Amino acid sequence: MLSNSLIELDRAHLIHPVSSFRSHEATGVRVLKSGKGATLTDVSGRQLLDGFAGLWCVNAGYGQDSIVEAALRQLRELPYATGYFGLGSDPAIRLAARLAELAPGDLNHVYFTLGGSDAVDSTIRFIRYYYHAEGRPQKDQFISVESGYHGSSTAGAGLTALPAFHAGFGVPYDWQHKIPSHYAYRNPVGSHPQAIIAASVAALRAKIAELGAERVAAFYVEPVQGSGGVLVPPPSWLKAMHAVCKEYDILFVADEVITGFGRVGPLFACEEDDVVPDLMTTAKGLTSGYVPMGAVLMSDRVYDTIADGAGKAAVGHGYTYSAHPVSAAVGLACLDLYENGLLENGRKAGHRLMQGLRALSDHPLVGDVRGRGMLAAIELVTDKERKTPLPAEADPARRIFDRAWDNGLVIRAFAQGVLGYAPPLCCTEADIDGIIERTRTTLDQTLEDKDVRAAMKG
Numbered sequence: 001m002l003s004n005s006l007i008e009l010d011r012a013h014l015i016h017p018v019s020s021f022r023s024h025e026a027t028g029v030r031v032l033k034s035g036k037g038a039t040l041t042d043v044s045g046r047q048l049l050d051g052f053a054g055l056w057c058v059n060a061g062y063g064q065d066s067i068v069e070a071a072l073r074q075l076r077e078l079p080y081a082t083g084y085f086g087l088g089s090d091p092a093i094r095l096a097a098r099l100a101e102l103a104p105g106d107l108n109h110v111y112f113t114l115g116g117s118d119a120v121d122s123t124i125r126f127i128r129y130y131y132h133a134e135g136r137p138q139k140d141q142f143i144s145v146e147s148g149y150h151g152s153s154t155a156g157a158g159l160t161a162l163p164a165f166h167a168g169f170g171v172p173y174d175w176q177h178k179i180p181s182h183y184a185y186r187n188p189v190g191s192h193p194q195a196i197i198a199a200s201v202a203a204l205r206a207k208i209a210e211l212g213a214e215r216v217a218a219f220y221v222e223p224v225q226g227s228g229g230v231l232v233p234p235p236s237w238l239k240a241m242h243a244v245c246k247e248y249d250i251l252f253v254a255d256e257v258i259t260g261f262g263r264v265g266p267l268f269a270c271e272e273d274d275v276v277p278d279l280m281t282t283a284k285g286l287t288s289g290y291v292p293m294g295a296v297l298m299s300d301r302v303y304d305t306i307a308d309g310a311g312k313a314a315v316g317h318g319y320t321y322s323a324h325p326v327s328a329a330v331g332l333a334c335l336d337l338y339e340n341g342l343l344e345n346g347r348k349a350g351h352r353l354m355q356g357l358r359a360l361s362d363h364p365l366v367g368d369v370r371g372r373g374m375l376a377a378i379e380l381v382t383d384k385e386r387k388t389p390l391p392a393e394a395d396p397a398r399r400i401f402d403r404a405w406d407n408g409l410v411i412r413a414f415a416q417g418v419l420g421y422a423p424p425l426c427c428t429e430a431d432i433d434g435i436i437e438r439t440r441t442t443l444d445q446t447l448e449d450k451d452v453r454a455a456m457k458g
Contacts (some may be wrong), residue, residue, distance in 0.1 A: 002191040003043045006031050018152075019165065030405070035062025036426045038431045040410065051404075051411045051435045053424045055257045055373070056162050056226060057289035059346070060337050061426035067290050070333035074326045083112075085325040091328035099297060100334055102267055105276030107297040112323040116257035116283035117151030119294035120220075123253055123279050124155050127218050130251070130302055140175055141211045143204070143250075144220040147181040147228030150255055159220050162227060177211065179203040181225065182233040184367040185379060186387065193234030200237060206242050217407030218251040218278075223269035226258040229418040232370045232376030238273040251278040251302070257277070261285025261334070262343045262425050264373035265350065278302050288334050293327035338425075342355020346425030349432055353421065355435035363443050365390075365452070374425055380417040380437070380446070384453040394451040403445045409438035 010029040015021065031043040038061055040048045053059060060067060074091060081089035096110040111126075113119040124142070131139040141158060144150060152158040157165045157401050158172030166172060179205055181187075182196050208216050224230035224237055238254075245252040254277035259269035263285060268279065277301060283294030291305045306315060321327075350373035357369045357376055367381035380396070382388045390396045400413040412420030418440075423435060446452055 001264065006043070006220060011201060011368055019332070037061045037063065037229055038427045040275040042247070046188075046408070048405065048408050048410050049431060049434050049438065051409055051421050051423050052441075053422050054289045055284075056263065057283035057284035059261050059263060059425050060290075060334055060342060060417055061424035062287035064288070064333075064337065064426075066337065067288065067333045068332055070329045071326055074244060078325050081323075081325050082320070083217050088323065089325035089328065091325050092323035093333075094330045096323075096327040097143065099282075099295065099330065102299050102335070103280065104268060104270050104449060107276070107280055108192060109184060109298040109303040110299055111296040111298065112328070113283070113293045113294035113296065114321055115294045116255075116281060117153045117156050117294075118319065119257065119283055119296050120151040120156040120159065120255065121153040121219075122317065122365040123220075124159075124291070126131070126279065126296065126298065126302065126306060127251055127253075129309070129315060129317075130305050131217055133305050134212075138215055139217045141177060141215045142175060142218050143177045143179060143207055143211075143379050144218060145181055145222075145225070146178045147225050147231055148220070148222055149227035150222075150254075151257075160227075177207055179207050181228065181230045181231055182237055183225075183229075184234065185370070189264045193236075197233050197237050197240050200233075201240050201244055204241060206246055208244075208250070213248045216248065216250050219245050220253045220255060222255045222257075222370055223259045223273060224264060226420075227377070229379070229414055229416065230371060230375060230434040232372055234272070238270070238275050242275045247342035253277060254280045255284045258279055259375065261288075262338055262346045262373070263375050263422065265343075266441075267338060267343065267349055269372075273302075286334065286423050287330045288325055290334075291324075291327045291332060292331050293324065331425045342425050345427075348418050349423070349425065349427040349429075352429060352432045353423065353427075353435070356432060357421070357439070359438060360436070360443065363440070363447075364456075365443055365447055371421070374421075374423055374427075376421040378421075380419070382452060386454070391451055391455045394446075394449055394455070396446075399449065400442065404442045405439065407441050407445075409435060409442065411439070 007028045011025050023135045033043045040050050047086050099110050100108045144159040146161045148161045150156045158176040161178050165208050182200050184191045189199045242252050254270050260282040278299050287293045327413040354371055360366050365380045368379040396417040397413045397415040
C-alpha cells in the first residue's frame with residue numbers, strides 16, 4: 001500500500017530529470033529504500049548491485065559510517081554558514097586547502113558550487129571576467145567536443161553536445177562551437193591512436209582559425225566523455241589538445257565532474273594525462289553523492305588576473321549554498337576514505353571490471369568494450385563487421401535497463417545500445433563478478449529480443 005501511494009504521489013507531483021514526463025506518468029517510479037556498499041534495496045525488498053553508483057557519483061559506496069557521522073557532527077555544530085560578507089566555516093576552509101594540495105599543478109583556488117552543472121556555469125562567468133580584466137573582452141567564443149556533457153544549466157547545456165539537451169531549449173548559443181569527438185570505435189579516420197589525435201588536433205586548429213584565435217576564450221573537455229557513451233580518448237590525446245590551447249593562448253577547462261575522485265584510477269584523471277588545466281570542474285565523487293556539492297578549481301594565473309582586475313570591487317558571482325559547511329564536512333570525510341584505501345581498492349576493482357567486460361567480447365551483440373578504471377561501457381551491435389547499432393524499434397534504453405533491473409543490476413542504458421558502468425570504488429571481487437554475470441544474462445536476453453533478432457537477420 002505504501003509503495004502504491006508513493007507511486008501515485010510521484011506521478012502527480014515529482015518532475016524527474018531528463019525524462020519523458022508523459023512516459024514516466026504511464027510507467028511509474030521505482031522507489032529505492034536503502035543502500036549498503038554497492039547494493040541497493042527497493043521498497044519491495046529487491047536487492048540490486050549498483051553498477052552505476054547512482055549517477056556516476058556514489059564513489060565511496062552506500063552506508064559509509066564515517067561520512068554520515070561527519071555530516072551529523074556538522075549539522076549539530078553549525079548547519080549553515082554563508083560565504084558572503086567575508087564569513088566562512090572550518091570545514092569549507094579545510095576542504096579548499098586539501099583540494100588545492102591534492103589537485104595538479106597550481107590549481108590553488110577553489111570556488112564551491114552545488115554540483116557539476118553550476119560549476120561549469122561558474123567557469124563561463126569567471127572566464128568572461130578574466131578576459132574583461134585583461135582588456136580582451138572580444139575573446140568570447142567557447143569550443144567543446146561533440147558527444148561531450150557539461151551540465152544542463154542555461155549556458156552549460158550549450159557546451160554540452162547531446163541532442164536531448166538542445167531540443168526545445170534554444171541552445172547552443174552562437175558563441176558555442178564544437179569539434180568532432182575522438183570516439184575511437186566510430187571515428188572516420190579509424191581506430192589508430194595517432195590518427196585520432198592528429199585528426200582532433202587538426203579539427204581544433206581549424207575551428208580556432210575559423211573563429212580567429214583572438215576571439216577564442218576557452219576549450220572545454222572531459223578526460224573521458226561520460227554521458228556521450230563513455231568515450232575514452234587514446235593516451236596523450238588530452239595532452240595534445242592542451243598543447244594547442246597553450247599555443248593559441250586559450251584557457252583549457254577540464255571537466256572532471258565524472259572522472260574525478262578515483263573514478264578512472266588517480267584522484268584526478270588529469271594527473272594520468274600529465275595535464276594541468278587552467279580551470280577544473282568537479283562534483284559527484286567530491287561528496288560521493290551524500291550531499292550536493294561541486295567545485296571550480298582555478299589556477300594562480302586565472303585567479304590573480306580576476307583579483308587584480310576587480311581590485312576593491314566585488315566579483316559579482318555567488319550562490320547561497322557555496323561552501324556549505326555540511327557538504328564540506330562530507331567532502332573531507334570522503335577524501336579521508338580515498339586516501340586510506342578506497343582509491344587503491346577502486347584501481348583493483350577497475351582492473352577486474354575491465355577484464356570481466358572484455359571477456360564478454362565474444363558475445364554476438366558486443367561490438368566494443370572500452371573504459372578506464374571504474375568507468376566503462378559495452379557498445380552493442382547487430383552486425384560486428386558493419387558496426388550496425390541496435391535498431392530504434394528495440395528501444396534499447398528502456399528494455400535493456402528493465403532487463404538488467406529484473407536481473408538485480410543497475411546500469412546506464414543509452415539509447416544507441418551502449419551499456420554504461422561506473423560502480424562504487426568500494427566494490428568487492430564478488431560485487432564485480434556479480435555485475436559481469438548479470439550483464440551476460442542481460443545480453444543473452446537482449447539477443448532474444450524480437451526486434452534485435454529481426455535486425456540481425458536483415
